[in-house]
Amino acid sequence: MNLTEYLFARLRELGVGHTFGIPGDFILSIYAVQEAVGFPTVVCSHEPGVGFAADAYARVRGLGVALVTYGPGALNTLNPVACAYAEQSPLLVVSGGPEMSLRGQHDVHLHHVVRNYESQLRIYREVTTDAAVLEDPATAPGLIDRVLRNVCLRKRPGYLEIPRDRVRAEVAPPAGPLDLEPSAAAREASAGALDEVVEEIAAMLAGAKRPALYVGVGVRRHDLTAAVIRLAERLGLPVATDVLGKASFPESHPQFAGVYLGALGDPGVRELLDGSDCVLGIGVVRTDLGTGYWTERIDRRARILIDPDGVRLRHHRYDDLPIRRVVEALLERLPAGGRPAPAPPRPAAGGPGAPAPGASEAPAPGGRLRVADVIRELGRLDPGRYSFVADVGDSWFIGLELRTEVFLAAGYYASMGFAVPGALGAGVADPSRRPLAIVGDGAFQMTGTELATLVDQGLQPIVLLLNNSGYGMLEALDGPSPSYLRRDWDYPAMAAAMGARTARATTPQELAAALARAEAEPAAWLIEAITARDDLSPTMARFRDHVRSGAAPPPAM
The missing domain is CATH 3.40.50.1220 (TPP-binding domain)
Incomplete structure (x- = not known):
């Protein structure tokens, strides 16, 4: 058994069925071993999509793997790994690396190297719970086991770097299952x-x-x-x-x-x-x-x-x-509480999980689409059929208003661009649920091309793109600024070019009809929902009012 076969054997043992990645010269031999052992990879369009997809997969399955090349590949993946660390997601990054035989002192600079050969390892130590370079075949199995154990137990990312001249180095096979229990x-x-x-x-x-x-x-x-x-x-x-x-x-x-x-x-x-x-x-x-x-x-x-x-x-x-x-x-x-099962408080109007103001009322025919209409229509979907994946800003706040069974979002780290690749990871991790991504136009411009990857994987997501022509959350919190405006792209045309079916909604009736079509016609769908920039979810409106009030945090909590 070689070193890389050992790694994939451990990943399979831990329930990983796919990796996510983009090939590059320093990792091609790792891809070759992966293919030889029958371990599929989902090739994405850009490394941020790789990281977010693997993160979402980890949140559903318990461990996700990003397979990226040294230098640009691994460093492009850094922001999603930071997100996974902040949000306690067990994501493993596997990077190729320069040969150990080339890492001595010489006056020829190897491509992809930043400052020195250890730069990437040091950077990744800031956003992982454990990180190692597998430079010695004698110690590599122990290092692989240590990093995987820490990732799985601490629910934080890990990093393994495999130099090209160690990929097929012979190692001893696993002596037994990986022990994840306290001693x-x-x-x-x-x-x-x-x-x-x-x-x-x-x-x-x-x-x-x-x-x-x-x-x-x-x-x-x-x-x-x-x-x-x-x-x-x-x-x-x-x-x-x-x-x-x-x-x-x-x-x-x-x-x-x-x-x-x-x-x-x-x-x-x-x-x-x-x-x-x-x-x-x-x-x-x-x-x-x-x-x-x-x-x-x-x-x-x-x-x-x-x-x-x-x-x-x-x-x-x-x-x-x-x-x-x-x-x-x-x-x-603990003894039984002896209390009858309590009746939970009724959600107040406009609170998370409650109908938005006016949501119980039929929309006026021909009226402009509002965020309350979006919440109402999404609330009519059967949560048992979907994995809901939300981006930041009002996409996230809209998701908080819904009753869901699976809900993924980068709500704490708050990085834009999570939802579409997150839908990819969720769909691969649990094919029994249809991914439903809620994403703003600004975030879609960052990672929306992973819709093509969803199509390539045969998944059937519904991507609800909320288009308010800008960074709506920033404008809500800070007031209008030319920096917050985004030029409208022809999103349906883009999605069609990526192989998805499309619809555009400017009224509540059009949104209801588009969602009904997407539910009835299994395929990848992008529905562009056009809303006004000053139209906010109830929760977002409360955040805006609180921030603009100038309320300061207490000195300690």
């Missing part, structure tokens, strides 16, 4: 801390009159959704998610209350958490956006946060307690 010694060493955590949480819940469960993205990343559903039902708690954790708890569940956004979200959900005397948070990532730009008022004395690697409880912390182990211990040891 017995580690479990024994933390047993006392786990006992104390469970006792403290049990006491807080028992003494609480208004306890609530707060679910974050860590629940989905660590494959804990089923366990958290059982815990919620056992304790009889109402459930809210944070913005990154949207759809980490089933939004059709009777105990689901909605998405928490502090004062900028639904008032009922805000009261549920801000007014709670015991908030049990699992996998929550606290960010400026998720706290509604620092308007969260959850009492720290009532707050429990079960993080991936520890527990924050009131004003103290227990380290080195894996999230899975803590959740399993709570399920095993």
Whole structure:
């Protein structure tokens, strides 16, 4: 077995079925080995699309792989990898590299090298949990296992660089399955801390009159959704998610209350958490956006946060307690809550998960298409059939208004260009669901050519392109500027050239008809929905008003 065969054997063992990439001279031999072992790759149009697609695949399947060449390929992929790190996505970047025999001191500069041969490794160490160059065949299997273990356990990206003269180096085959469980010694060493955590949480819940469960993205990343559903039902708690954790708890569940956004979200959900005397948070990532730009008022004395690697409880912390182990211990040891399943608060008008203002009303015939119409029409789709993938700005806020089962977005890192390649990754990862991408015109101009890759893969996405002729979120937050304007492209013509069917909607009736056609006619579709620049989702309008008010964040939270 050679070194690269070893890597692909481990990837297959971990459930990876595809890689995403673009060939280049330093990685051609790796592609050749991949092809020889029957491991398919999805060739994208540009490396940012590679990274976002592999990230989305990782969010659905548990591990995604980007296969890129040294220098321009790997460095073009850097921004999506940073996004994956920020949003806890287990993405592995495999890069080719110059031969070890060429890495000595000489006066001939090798193409693609930036400053020196280690520059790319050092750069990637800033956006990964582990990174290594496989320079020695004797140590390569151990390094591959170490990086993969850290990526899978920490849910952060990793980086492996394979020099061209090491691709087919002989190595020992795997001695057994990759061990992803904590060692017995580690479990024994933390047993006392786990006992104390469970006792403290049990006491807080028992003494609480208004306890609530707060679910974050860590629940989905660590494959804990089923366990958290059982815990919620056992304790009889109402459930809210944070913005990154949207759809980490089933939004059709009777105990689901909605998405928490502090004062900028639904008032009922805000009261549920801000007014709670015991908030049990699992996998929550606290960010400026998720706290509604620092308007969260959850009492720290009532707050429990079960993080991936520890527990924050009131004003103290227990380290080195894996999230899975803590959740399993709570399920095993906490008594049933004795509370009837609560009726979640009714979403207020214009809150995330609630009908937009006027959404229940039939649109006036011939009236101009508005964001409220977009929310209403998307809300009529069966969420069980779709993987919803949203870009940033109002595309994301529109997605937050919907009840979904699968929802992917770069909401925290907030990089434009995620949605279309994200739809590619989601569609390859789970072909049983049709990808539905919500993307603005500015973001489509960045990575929209991956629609051609979706067509090439035989996928049947619906790409809803919201065209307001500019960077609408920036204008909403900052006011008009020539820098925020974008020239209209002929998006339907572009999509048709990429092999998709197309429609353009300027009225609510046209949008409804276009979505109905896209549902009835299986194919890749692009629907251009033309809206006014000053027309915003309810959540975006609240963010605008809050930012323009000049409200400053508190000194500490």
